[in-house]
Amino acid sequence: MLDRRTFLVSALASTALTSTLFAQTNGQDPLRFYNYNLASAGIGADATRKMLDAFAEAHPETTVEGVPVAVSELMGRIQADMVAGIGPDVAQFAFSGLAYARDYLGAVALEDAVPQEELDAHLSGMVANGVRLGQLDGKTYGLAYVFSTPVLFYNADLFRAAGLDPDSPPTNWEEVHAAAIAIHQATGKPGLLTGIFGNTAGDWLFQGVIRSAGGRVLSEDRRTLMFAEPEALEALETLRAIAQTGAFEAAFDFAAIEAMAAGNGGMYLQTSAVQNTLLRGATDNWELRATTMPSFGDRPVRPTNSGSALVLMTRDPERQRAAWDLMRFLTSDWAYTVITSEIGYLPLRPNAISSEEFLAPWIRENPLILPNLAQLERLEPAMPHAGPNYSQIVQTMMNAAERAVFGPSDDIAGIMGDAQRRAQALMPA
Incomplete structure (x- = not known):
């Protein structure tokens, strides 16, 4: 069902998870993407590999190295790799760790790296309560990604x-x-x-x-x-x-x-x-x-809410551009169709929910998602500890x-x- 609706050429077949996973190899230093879904067994990793494969099809100029890191090991791994000069360009942070990422790991506010019109256009298509989860002191340090109530x-x-x-x-x-x-x-x-x-x-x-x-x-x-x-x-x-x-x-x-x-x-x-x-x-x-x-x-x-945000870590302008392309892709209507139908997280884009091209047919066939969707309006963000x-x-x-x-x-x-x-x-x- 998803393949008929994708705006991409069909996604490549998923490959086995190893210590690192490459979405594409083109001879350049790849973007390093630390992801805890890749570190899980089963559907979370499978769906993430599918999205990275599809990104490689849509962006052949960009190489992405998906690095599986368990959520409990993420902070220590990032700190150690940053000291070694091989830290992530983008990382998947649980919302509870967002303030720590900003205050102690140098996470970059999207307003400081992305053209404002592009950022506004992308965020305007997302559920407002989801966008709010990634904001600290008026700036967006995390782009809401996989998410549930x-x-x-x-x-x-x-x-x-x-x-x-x-x-x-x-x-x-x-x-x-x-x-x-x-x-x-x-x-x-x-x-x-x-x-x-x-x-x-x-x-x-x-x-x-x-x-x-x-x-x-x-x-x-x-x-x-x-x-x-x-x-x-x-x-x-x-x-x-x-x-x-x-x-x-x-x-x-x-x-x-x-x-x-x-x-x-x-x-x-x-x-x-x-x-x-x-x-x-x-x-x-x-x-x-x-x-x-x-x-x-x-x-x-x-x-x-549970879940995580995509956080921009690189300070190199060229890599920030490529990282933003990846972040936008992973929070697109098509990506949320995969995330929701194949993992079970909430779709944070209303168009993906209502569109016959994306999730509307699946939601009719899978009413278990309806209580979760209903709670989006009552959502109170879980507060990160300081x-x-x-x-x-x-x-x-x-x-x-x-x-x-x-x-x-x-x-x-x-x-x-x-x-x-x-x-x-x-x-x-």
Whole structure:
């Protein structure tokens, strides 16, 4: 379907992932593109290779070396390679690392490298909430790339087995609690899994849960941590109450994805990027459905985002020109057709969503994307933590939150208060 709609000559066949991947070789120093999707197994890497192959077809004058780097290793790898004089020209940064890229790695604002009319024309075709995620202090340091909001996936077969109506999925956490217990009691399987916790989780989904409870993890000026405030504690108490029933299982990262894909979970709150993995597991085995993130009572849901931005790193004007061509291509209508239909991330260009040439036919055939699209209007950007210790701050907070929900102690206020004091000491003065 995509090949018939592409404005390019058909993309080349994907090649096997090695330590580096070359989109084209023409004897010149290639653009170095650090990409964490290339470091993954399966659909994320396959779709990225497809886009780089297509870029090589459209821009034979430019060579791109796609460098697979796991997101957890990105900062250290960039710092080491910059010291060695072989740093990236473009890098895929998680939004949480954008401020660090600007303040400590020399990321270049697009306004300082790209003709303003070209930048304005490209950004005007993107979802405004997505564009905003890449901006710091009035300048664009990241071009929103792969992106999603939290989706509550659910197993319609387990809903039926528990006497629940899959056409009326939970809309708030009270209903999630009740449904999780019913599924667990009827089937013995966990009623709820989430992507909130785990080694690869970060804090983007946690921020959305806390914001939906009326709290926040960080002050607006990014100076003061707030994850031990009453609203945050209320959200954690809600999650702990479900965990205490045995219906909310402490399965994280790939274990949670594999359990849900195998049909062994009732509900799974996670990024839409796992959609195609879940679909592969569900096809001909069980019925996968999706709905929006649950609310806390009648308070508005405030979904935050996961995902990443493309960040310009080179300061060489000629390489900046080529890098901008790559960044524009990877955030084009055609590229978002690949990103959405083959990975599961949100399309950040309205024309790609509505156009019969791009995603409109696929969306009609794949309604699982609709809850994710609906949340774009309510999106609140996940806030990046400040300073060089941002990663340790997030880890301190998330380790405490996991203990508060699944640990033996009921002293949630004590656990989170202690963690907040320790994490605040890591914040910039």
